[in-house]
Amino acid sequence: MKCPGCRESEMNEGRENYRYTESGLPNVTLVDVTVRQCPKCGNRVVAIPRLEGLHQMLAFLVATQTARLSGAEMRFLRKHLGWSGSDFAKTIGVAPETVSRWENEKEPMGVVAERLLRLMALREKPVSEYPTEKLAEVAQDNAHPPRLSLRASKTGWHEDKAA
Ligand SMILES: [Zn+2]
Known part of the structure; x- marks a missing residue:
């Protein structure tokens, strides 16, 4: 080559x-x-x-981790779902600036919005291997990813x- x-x-x-x-x-x-x-x-x-399978696996691993999502991980899941920042903002009902502040870690994403993002990413492929009750184990504090x-x-x- x-x-x-x-x-x-x-x-x-x-x-x-x-x-x-x-x-x-x-x-x-x-x-x-x-x-x-x-x-x-x-x-x-x-x-x-x-590549597609890799990104699905990455989205699964990121969405099912117990540590809170980092800004980079939020951005990864959002892009995996095929959304621009403003698409995502519109979908979950916040201002586009809010999404940008979350992803740049200027403002913490709320627990509800975070679970929603994880669930949407997991719905991209069958979730049979991941019981969604597991989301209850997501830590409240920012752990090391x-x-x-x-x-x-x-x-x-x-x-x-x-x-
Ligand atoms: Zn060269």
């Missing part, structure tokens, strides 16, 4: 653990994925299999607890 950056060199290919900051989440690692690097300009391209490591297999993306 030719480098899409400089178009001058073939890219070297290797496998590594990749910090998936493009997701908008700071703490997601994709375990053992193919990363191509250009020896000439240093351009790096990661190959992410089953968990690190997420995911590995692709033939059946989809899975959490990699060892990584």
Whole structure:
């Protein structure tokens, strides 16, 4: 594969653990994925299999965590639902500035709005594996968000607890 950056060199290919900051989440690692690097300009391209399945898995993990959502996680779930900030504001009945303040962590999101966002994200795929009563366990205080490591297999993306 030719480098899409400089178009001058073939890219070297290797496998590594990749910090998936493009997701908008700071703490997601994709375990053992193919990363191509250009020896000439240093351009790096990661190959992410089953992107849709990955984002569904991430949305599930973010929406079911017991820690309160960070601003980045709210933004991730909102975008996963395909909404702009003002779409989301209209849907749940708040001002667009409020959504922006939540996502920039200038104002805490209320517990009811947070549960609503989680539920909407979980409704995107069958929730049979996640009893919604579990939402009652969501902590009131801001806990440290968990690190997420995911590995692709033939059946989809899975959490990699060892990584
Ligand atoms: Zn290059």
